[in-house]
Amino acid sequence: MAKFSHVKSTIREGFRMAIEAIRQNKLRSILTLLGISIGVFSVIGVMTAIRTLESSVNSQLDILGTNTFTIQKSPAIQIHGPGGDRKIRQRKNITYTHYEEMKRKAKLPLRVSVLDETGERNIRYKDKTLKRSAELLGADEWALRSINTYLADGRNFTPDDIRFARNVTILGPDIVDILFPFEDPIGRAIKIKGIDYTVIGVTERKGQAFGQSQDDFVLIPISLYIQRFSNRWTSLAIVFEAESADMYEKTMDEAIGLMRVVRKVPVEEENDFSIISNEELMETFAGFTGGIKIFAGSVSVIALLVAGIGIMNIMLVSVTERIKEIGIRKAIGATKRDILSQFLMEAIFLSQFGGVVGVILGITGGNIVAIVLNVPAVVPMDWAFYGMAVCSLIGIGFGIYPAWRAANLDPIESLRFE
Amino acid sequence: MADLISLNSIKRHYDVGGEIVRALDGVDLTINKNEYISIMGPSGSGKSTLMNMIGCLDSPSEGIYEFEGELVHEMDDNQLASIRNRKIGFVFQTFNLLPKATALRNVEVPLIYANISRSERIEKAKKALDAVGLNDRMHHKPNELSGGQRQRVAIARALVNDPSILLADEPTGNLDSKSGVEIMKILDSLHDDGNTIILVTHEEYIADHADRTIHLFDGKIKEDRKTSKRRSVSS
Ligand SMILES: Nc1ncnc2c1ncn2[C@@H]1O[C@H](COP(=O)(O)OP(=O)(O)OP(=O)(O)O)[C@@H](O)[C@H]1O
Ligand SMILES: [Mg+2]
Numbered sequence: 001m002a003k004f005s006h007v008k009s010t011i012r013e014g015f016r017m018a019i020e021a022i023r024q025n026k027l028r029s030i031l032t033l034l035g036i037s038i039g040v041f042s043v044i045g046v047m048t049a050i051r052t053l054e055s056s057v058n059s060q061l062d063i064l065g066t067n068t069f070t071i072q073k074s075p076a077i078q079i080h081g082p083g084g085d086r087k088i089r090q091r092k093n094i095t096y097t098h099y100e101e102m103k104r105k106a107k108l109p110l111r112v113s114v115l116d117e118t119g120e121r122n123i124r125y126k127d128k129t130l131k132r133s134a135e136l137l138g139a140d141e142w143a144l145r146s147i148n149t150y151l152a153d154g155r156n157f158t159p160d161d162i163r164f165a166r167n168v169t170i171l172g173p174d175i176v177d178i179l180f181p182f183e184d185p186i187g188r189a190i191k192i193k194g195i196d197y198t199v200i201g202v203t204e205r206k207g208q209a210f211g212q213s214q215d216d217f218v219l220i221p222i223s224l225y226i227q228r229f230s231n232r233w234t235s236l237a238i239v240f241e242a243e244s245a246d247m248y249e250k251t252m253d254e255a256i257g258l259m260r261v262v263r264k265v266p267v268e269e270e271n272d273f274s275i276i277s278n279e280e281l282m283e284t285f286a287g288f289t290g291g292i293k294i295f296a297g298s299v300s301v302i303a304l305l306v307a308g309i310g311i312m313n314i315m316l317v318s319v320t321e322r323i324k325e326i327g328i329r330k331a332i333g334a335t336k337r338d339i340l341s342q343f344l345m346e347a348i349f350l351s352q353f354g355g356v357v358g359v360i361l362g363i364t365g366g367n368i369v370a371i372v373l374n375v376p377a378v379v380p381m382d383w384a385f386y387g388m389a390v391c392s393l394i395g396i397g398f399g400i401y402p403a404w405r406a407a408n409l410d411p412i413e414s415l416r417f418e
Numbered sequence: 419m420a421d422l423i424s425l426n427s428i429k430r431h432y433d434v435g436g437e438i439v440r441a442l443d444g445v446d447l448t449i450n451k452n453e454y455i456s457i458m459g460p461s462g463s464g465k466s467t468l469m470n471m472i473g474c475l476d477s478p479s480e481g482i483y484e485f486e487g488e489l490v491h492e493m494d495d496n497q498l499a500s501i502r503n504r505k506i507g508f509v510f511q512t513f514n515l516l517p518k519a520t521a522l523r524n525v526e527v528p529l530i531y532a533n534i535s536r537s538e539r540i541e542k543a544k545k546a547l548d549a550v551g552l553n554d555r556m557h558h559k560p561n562e563l564s565g566g567q568r569q570r571v572a573i574a575r576a577l578v579n580d581p582s583i584l585l586a587d588e589p590t591g592n593l594d595s596k597s598g599v600e601i602m603k604i605l606d607s608l609h610d611d612g613n614t615i616i617l618v619t620h621e622e623y624i625a626d627h628a629d630r631t632i633h634l635f636d637g638k639i640k641e642d643r644k645t646s647k648r649r650s651v652s653s
């Protein structure tokens with residue numbers, strides 16, 4: 001009990017003395033603090049930024065549903081091995097026929113949607129034109145779900161719209177803003193490349209993500225898209241959604257099997273298409289952020305090491321400057337441990353003040369990334385905690401030697417020191 | 419009555435480049451409670467060394483030192499620090515205050531090391547400053563105080579922990595005579611209150627405040643006599 005209160009009062013006194021010492025040497029202390037702040041800032045900033053990216057990517061993948069996967073011609077991220085790129089380019093395109101066959105042959109319950117996109121600027125309604133390029137998407141009745149959006153007004157495509165390639169379209173709110181500022185677009189006909197399409201639906205507004213509007217698109221039936229906008233490079237992406245998580249593996253196996261049959265892949269050959277699942281995307285993303293984390297980690301280790309040496313230096317100077325003070329304190333009863341803890345505490349608080357500044361700046365800086373990318377801000381408490389813990393360790397590690405020197409000064413000689 | 423302090427053939431030698439300096443060369447000394455002692459002697463005779471020895475700042479090269487029955491010469495650093503903190507009050511010629519701390523804070527510091535709660539510390543420190551007549555200067559820093567006032571802060575600091583003995587090494591050495599007289603008045607009244615005091619001085623008229631004067635020469639006690647009270651009239 002007495003021991004504990006002693007520790008408590010030692011810490012409190014150490015804190016007071018540290019504040020006093022820092023206040024008495026403002027500029028010097030601030031410069032020393034700066035080193036720590038920069039080190040902590042770099043790691044907290046990067047971690048916060050990555051955390052915001054992660055949470056936004058995860059939430060997007062979440063909404064997309066864990067039960068979906070996509071089959072397309074090329075992998076999500078291409079690794080350019082020798083000849084790897086060419087091999088992928090030589091794959092057959094995925095065509096509308098493939099999609100129709102997949103749909104017809106599938107036995108397990110699944111939702112298949114199909115998508116392809118191109119940029120198109122020749123879009124007009126009466127005298128209003130887009131004046132810029134928008135995303136033109138070929139889609140089917142499940143595509144809205146695949147691109148994770150909902151109708152705000154009107155209706156979705158029907159299977160017949162797709163089958164008969166009807167001239168209908170669903171617009172994103174950005175397009176509506178430009179073409180129909182004062183009118184209800186439903187039922188009106190817009191012109192894309194001179195051909196009329198009747199607006200049947202408008203989607204909800206989603207805002208920006210990663211600095212880009214998510215509302216700037218025009219959907220038309222995929223069948224129509226193939227007829228009018230495809231070329232010899234057009235290859236579709238087919239999105240599958242299993243009925244439940246339990247069925248996911250089976251559904252994927254069936255889809256792969258069917259795809260091989262449909263595309264007539266010989267038994268001994270590997271798939272001539274790529275399967276992209278959420279797990280795979282998350283893994284790829286984790287690999288990417290992992291690299292950044294390691295880089296930021298090593299940068300801040302170096303920065304903190306330099307800062308630690310700065311602290312050691314400043315503490316050694318401080319001990320030399322305060323030899324007399326140390327002598328006085330010893331003469332009136334300070335033990336070695338008192339002096340040791342005083343100087344150690346000073347080093348720890350010095351580095352922790354720097355750490356606090358670094359954490360605050362780092363979280364602020366990291367969240368600026370969040371604001372720029374329009375994703376929700378995060379406060380990585382765990383990293384803030386690690387940051388502060390590391391600062392304490394730096395304070396102890398680099399403060400212990402100067403403190404030890406101070407503690408072992410001879411009282412009489414220190415008193416005589418001028 | 420048990421002796422407060424007993425020194426038995428205390429020696430303190432310094433090795434300066436192979437040459438032995440005998441700062442104390444066999445000192446025998448007994449000090450009782452409530453004694454008022456002055457130490458005199460030429461420069462280099464070992465007065466400060468003796469004071470540091472009595473004040474447990476220094477350890478003898480040889481000899482036996484007992485303080486209230488405890489063997490000081492066998493103590494380790496922590497025990498010495500504790501004795502300095504609880505039993506000894508030191509006043510130096512050059513004041514030795516913490517320059518950036520207020521008077522109150524300076525007086526408070528010994529109590530920090532005595533592990534006394536903050537509120538009690540402040541209360542005691544205020545009382546000690548009151549006793550030396552500085553209650554209106556508590557929040558001044560040393561450079562905002564006169565020499566005499568600084569020395570009074572130092573005395574308050576020395577007294578704040580109720581020590582068994584007050585050691586003053588040339589307490590008036592850096593002061594003008596008027597401030598010196600004030601300091602001596604304080605020491606006299608502290609003695610009257612029952613404190614034990616040892617002071618080092620070069621001035622006869624200051625030494626005369628004490629009841630007993632010890633003359634050092636070359637690290638040895640040359641003379642140890644009772645002095646007739648010739649205190650300036652405390653009007
Ligand atoms: N740390 C030291 N190393 C070597 N010699 C020392 C040391 N400290 C003191 N001495 C020597 O010990 C002797 C006694 O010194 P001390 O300081 O006790 O003298 P003093 O009587 O207080 O003198 P003064 O009246 O000038 O203050 C001197 O000769 C001094 O040179
Ligand atoms: Mg001296």
